[in-house]
Amino acid sequence: xxxxxxxxxxxxxxxxxxxxxxxxxGFEVDWAKNGKLAFDQLQQPHSSYQLIIIDVSxxxxxxxxxxxxxxxxxxxxxxxxxxxxxxKADRLYGLKIGADDYISKPFDVDELVLRIKNIIRRYTAxxxxxxxxxxxxxxxxxxxxxxxxxxxxxxxxxxxxxAELLLYLFEHENKILRRENILVQLWGKNDYFLGRSLDVFIxxxxxxxxxxxxxxxxxxxxxxxxFRVQE
Numbered sequence: 001x002x003x004x005x006x007x008x009x010x011x012x013x014x015x016x017x018x019x020x021x022x023x024x025x026g027f028e029v030d031w032a033k034n035g036k037l038a039f040d041q042l043q044q045p046h047s048s049y050q051l052i053i054i055d056v057s058x059x060x061x062x063x064x065x066x067x068x069x070x071x072x073x074x075x076x077x078x079x080x081x082x083x084x085x086x087x088k089a090d091r092l093y094g095l096k097i098g099a100d101d102y103i104s105k106p107f108d109v110d111e112l113v114l115r116i117k118n119i120i121r122r123y124t125a126x127x128x129x130x131x132x133x134x135x136x137x138x139x140x141x142x143x144x145x146x147x148x149x150x151x152x153x154x155x156x157x158x159x160x161x162x163a164e165l166l167l168y169l170f171e172h173e174n175k176i177l178r179r180e181n182i183l184v185q186l187w188g189k190n191d192y193f194l195g196r197s198l199d200v201f202i203x204x205x206x207x208x209x210x211x212x213x214x215x216x217x218x219x220x221x222x223x224x225x226x227f228r229v230q231e
Contacts, residue, residue, distance in 0.1 A: 002027055003028070004028045004030070004048060005027050005049060005053060006030050006042065006053070007022070007031045008054045009053070010057075010058040012033075015031055017109075018082075018112075021109050025113055030047075034060040037060075050078075050120050051079065051080070052080075054066060054080070054083075074157060076146060078119050079099055079100065080116070080119065082103050083103075083104065092197070098160060100119045100160075115188075118188050136215060138214055139209070146158045150208075150211050162204055162208075174228060176225075177226065178223055179225075214229060215228065215230075
């Protein structure tokens with residue numbers, strides 16, 4: 001079955017080009033022309049998308065607001081931004097709120113397709129019949145619902161990127177992890193913007209795990225991190 005993508009783009013000419021090209025290379029594409037229409041589409045009972053492509057500057061509801069609404073609604077679908085807004089602050093904010101990639105216009109369509117395939121491959125590769133719950137001492141993480149539970153604390157629903165990083169840390173617990181290896185293995189490349197994004201996600205996970213007596217994330221100066229687990 002071909003991967004199904006929701007394209008959120010208000011520019012008619014560009015939307016047509018992107019939709020047609022993605023369909024030519026084998027994707028199934030639905031197209032919403034603003035954020036509100038996209039959000040309504042995502043709430044339909046049979047809208048099973050593997051990826052959302054989001055423009056930022058749109059009428060009615062812009063792309064950043066849409067991404068935040070998606071998170072608040074607990075919709076667990078990876079997304080990337082495809083936008084003319086290429087300022088550093090916009091890129092950092094887009095990655096901070098959970099985007100799997102941030103691509104500036106103008107762009108190369110073949111590169112876009114490769115980035116899309118990489119994102120979908122990362123997420124589908126984790127869909128195995130293994131038990132969805134990881135338990136370490138007072139911490140429990142449900143990979144399916146993205147729910148992080150710590151004894152005597154309120155449960156937390158992680159963003160897809162936070163969950164992806166936490167799962168990677170569990171898979172490499174009590175080992176020194178180099179920053180560049182985390183970036184390449186999780187997100188395909190080691191660059192400044194993703195590095196800043198990684199720092200944000202590490203900071204968030206530290207805050208989420210603050211009440212745990214058995215797990216902590218330690219810095220290794222000049223190298224990276226250790227996900228320290230003591231059961």
